[in-house]
Amino acid sequence: MYVAVKGGEAAIENAHRLLAADRRGDPSVPELSVAQIREQMSGAVDRVMTEGSLYDPDLAALALKQARGDQVEAIFLLRAYRTTLPRLAVSAPIETSRMSVHRRISSAFKDVPGGQLLGPTFDYTHRLLDFALLAQAGPMASPAVAGEASRRDLPQVMDLLQAEGLIAVETATKSAAPFDLTREPLTFPAARDARLQNLARADEGFLLALGYSTQRGYGRNHPFVGEIRSGTVSVEITPPELGFAIDIADILVTECQMVNQFAGSKTEKPTFTRGYGLAFGMAERKAMAMALVDRSLRAEELGEDVTAPAQDIEFVLSHSDNVEASGFVQHLKLPHHVDFQAELHLVRRMRAEVGATTAEPVIAEAAQ
Amino acid sequence: MTALLDGYNFAFLDEQTKRMIRRALLKAVAIPGYQVPFGSREMPLPYGWGTGGIQVTAAVIGLDDTLKVIDQGADDTTNAVSIRRFFQRMTGVRTTVKTREATLIQTRHRVPETPLREGQILIYQVPIPEPLRWLEPRETETRKMHALSEYGAMHVKLYEDISRHGQVSTAYDYPVLVNGRYLMRSSPIPKFDTPKIHMCAALQLFGAGREKRIFAVPPYTDVRPLDFEDHPFSVESWPTSCALCGSADSFLDEIVLDDQGGRMFVCSDTDYCADRRAAGHAGPATTPAEVTT
């Protein structure tokens, strides 16, 4: 006998309890602290901060713990929290040229003023599982050679190109405040400020695949890594009651500037153009992918043919956000039986009509 | 009753945001059927799970409101339970399953069977607000088509349905023309419910969170389904009545009972069905007592 589905509330409570138990795992294994995640899972924390668009390593680590390491879920948690925060002030743009640099490379030049600084990188590691880490306490790495750790005030490689007039100068429009993706709906055509904000929050996997597609010929734009730099920059605000800038925080960011070919137009000489990427933390893959996609989305404004997915502003920006995408893909789990019933009804009726003319057997519509 | 959650504003959103949403709602009411872009916020529930409806409800709900939340017509489906609980924790307002008692009804996929009255607000959760989306994926193009009332392509699809199937094969989310001007998707409700939007006494608000659009149908607005003169719009009817309450004029859910083809049909609107049974109506399959457990 059919019983109408009841007790949804109890079922939900139970599901949440099961999830909590699942998250904790085997209770005989010590529980992770948020500090451990923050310090030892910094790659995950950086991604959650970047795509959650909130610089707070503790909360990002908490979100990761609560989401049992599911990054998109952790990003969602951080976003939902972020949206409740009051806006106290708007900072000045960060000055990446005044960065205290941990890592800095350029692949466009053999050497650059200030030098190449490898810093902490997976590059050139051999991807061999390190079974020494299986031990409870791994050996402490020896600290970096003094003076190698970080450098300040390294000139930007892009500025060198700009001084020679080889790369298009990009200046902020002073007239209007920049678009704010967290306050205003994205509309098309989207200007570059809106695009860059969208890309900064965009899913790393999505950008990586799109950036990769441009390298394989779907909207090729001949990129070179002008410069990648990671390090800390200070965040400054100017409180109206003070009238001068004060330093409120140091944040770790990774910036990537790609140099791309541009054939020139009837009004402009051939020149180089820039693709720009910026992410919180040591997040080079994200920053590079972002820079590739930023440049490919400039196709239209630079008068290039728009043929590939990575050049299609509306396509890219509409599908880049993993909180949106994850929600909508997973909403298919919600009951849809009313719509499905309407479809069933229609399909049965159409089959009955076909059956009437072709004398095919039709499944009885309803049991008595 | 769930305890109110500390540390959050009434109805979760801050007052500035609510004002912004209410401004969008006013514009939507002023231009019936027009999709107003709004600065949709990240909500603590996932996109696609009702964040548009939730934001609209949060923007209009007050302490003296009585809230009803349904999904597929039922108050006890999991997502309806979850959204109702969210507002209990965030507002503490009274909730109900009674359509008649509610001042605000948030819904997904159904319009209640009980006719709505003046003063009530029906808030729809909308996944894809754009009726032209399957014909034209580009927002820049569809906005132009709306601006210029270029809705011919929609009829091409209906034409094609008729020539292929002898009838329009859109069973839900049926396209309607609001106030003779804007083409609108009917949220997706089954086409059975589409006529209920027309000249409805209640205010109908539609929220699409992920797509960042709000639209509205003010009370007593003309809402016409697209059709042809010689193939007029029609709704589903069932060969049977509700097994529980005997209703012959409500939308029925099909319940599969076994793998031998056994099935029964019951009202999708659980409140309507319960009301009828309380009033002494009974269907062929069972007695009312057996289903309220």
Added chain:
Amino acid sequence: MSVIERPLLAVENLSKAFGARPAVRDVSFSLWPGEVLGIVGESGSGKSTLLNCLAGRMQVDAGRIVYDTAAGAPIDLVTAAESARRHLMRTEWGFVQQNPRDGLRMDFSAGANIGERLMAIGDRNYAQLRSTAESWLSAVEMPLRRIDDLPRTFSGGMQQRLQIARNLVTRPRLVLMDEPTGGLDVSVQARLLDLIRRLVQQFQVSAIVVTHDLGVARLLAHRLMVMKDGMVVEEGLTDQVLDDPQHEYTQLLVSSVLSA
């Protein structure tokens, strides 16, 4: 002599460049009511770009495109509101693409393809739409039983006929055609050209036909414009241009056809 005839379309100093490369340079011409104008030239000469500019599918860099509407009010399509332009495109103008895939809704039946423009301007009677579609199918010599078939089940020649019917159904005053017989084999081409010639006459349509095929131009066009490197190098009555070409490029074009 009381009626002063105005050109249906007057194009003045039209220019269009892609980046640094000019595609159409300072082109001016007039098209008169009932006239078929052929635009010939090799690929890359700018003729298709010119056609796309006229159709509003590409933004022009400079110039005017003045169209004399049925209502008798000339309108500059370069500066006109998009709404007015789009309305004209689906009522008074038609566009026949080289590749029927670009000009048809491939996932909708022949009947729906023919009916689309009618539905766009408000026809809401299914039976009438169907009978109109049937009469157009016979006008373009297609079997009526194919009315519910999808274009992809048609041969290239039939797809092109369907595209023509879909355009002519609202009785446009001006039809633009981009290589309408390109990609078809010779016998199919000949029948289609015959049909186009008959329909253009029957319905008094003015047309601009872009083609690289001088044979097509000779059959269809009253007047010819020869383009090279984005510029018009020669224009005149079709027979004059083809039989007595003045410009050396036209001479080259004509002789290459003759020798082929």
